[in-house]
Amino acid sequence: GLQPALHALVQGVAGGGLRFAVTLDRILSSTAIAPPVRASPTHPVPAAPEPVRARLRGVTFRYGPHARPVLDDFDLTLTDGAYLAVVGPSGAGKSTLAALLSGLLQPQAGTVRLNGVPVDGDPAVLARHRVLIPQEAYVFTGTLLDNLRYLRPDADERRVTTAVDRLGLGALACRLGGLGATLEPGALSAGERQLVATVRAYLSPAPLAILDEATCHLDPTAEATVELAFADRPGGLVVVAHRISSALRARQVLILGDGRPMLGRHEDLLTRSATYRELVGHWLGEPETARPPRPLPLGG
Numbered sequence: 001g002l003q004p005a006l007h008a009l010v011q012g013v014a015g016g017g018l019r020f021a022v023t024l025d026r027i028l029s030s031t032a033i034a035p036p037v038r039a040s041p042t043h044p045v046p047a048a049p050e051p052v053r054a055r056l057r058g059v060t061f062r063y064g065p066h067a068r069p070v071l072d073d074f075d076l077t078l079t080d081g082a083y084l085a086v087v088g089p090s091g092a093g094k095s096t097l098a099a100l101l102s103g104l105l106q107p108q109a110g111t112v113r114l115n116g117v118p119v120d121g122d123p124a125v126l127a128r129h130r131v132l133i134p135q136e137a138y139v140f141t142g143t144l145l146d147n148l149r150y151l152r153p154d155a156d157e158r159r160v161t162t163a164v165d166r167l168g169l170g171a172l173a174c175r176l177g178g179l180g181a182t183l184e185p186g187a188l189s190a191g192e193r194q195l196v197a198t199v200r201a202y203l204s205p206a207p208l209a210i211l212d213e214a215t216c217h218l219d220p221t222a223e224a225t226v227e228l229a230f231a232d233r234p235g236g237l238v239v240v241a242h243r244i245s246s247a248l249r250a251r252q253v254l255i256l257g258d259g260r261p262m263l264g265r266h267e268d269l270l271t272r273s274a275t276y277r278e279l280v281g282h283w284l285g286e287p288e289t290a291r292p293p294r295p296l297p298l299g300g
């Protein structure tokens, strides 16, 4: 059945060097996300509590006065270093949550705070606290460097090059003729545009990153490279997951669209949520290799 296959998969991933050890030793029943306690073997002292990066409190959101609420009296706390994957069936509210967390939507009830500041939709304020990378990547006509530095115009070339290498944009940059090459957005594939957008976001000074299926056109390896780079961000990472691998990499998984939203580790949700089991079964039943993304040019 599904369970042994899932366990084999989880073991396989863990044995393959999951970069982030899952060290929470209890099932979190609330929606407060604490980073794992880091203790050295010789000095098992719990780390000091991390600062709260984002907090949704009693959030209710609906798209119209007569629409059913997408989120209803919803709470979520993200502390520094949080690494959360948001999953759920289509229409469950994943993108809505990403937009609320980013301050692009305002709830009808409840509050959303980033670093203690209520989000009010002012783009300049929001840009200091978080960077949202949407599924539809935006690339403008201009040099690759201008595109990459858009959220941090003062980034020097060395910093940009480091980000380009870290996120796997190097081959494309090379093929285009370097950072000074002019980009024609229409000449890039959807995956290439997404890579440009992720490097741009990576360079932004915002501590918290929110990826809303921002890597869905990348192959799984490129997607992992991007997510792991963002997971190092001090403020934390929220990923609206497109593949099971994103949920397996994350420290915590939030499932929407299953009655009350549920938060836990992947293994916990497998036992606790029928919708999560269904979703994972669906992901596993359609191997990622069976749906290849548009191939990235290999250079030359």
Ligand code: ATP
Binding pocket: 063, 070, 088, 089, 090, 091, 092, 093, 094, 095, 096, 097
């Ligand atoms: P998907 O996986 O398909 O992207 P999702 O989980 O991200 O879905 P949302 O896009 O957040 O779901 O949508 C949640 C619900 O809100 C859905 O029922 C959707 O139809 C509805 N909805 C989303 N955007 C709007 C909008 N602009 N106006 C009205 N209803 C909307």
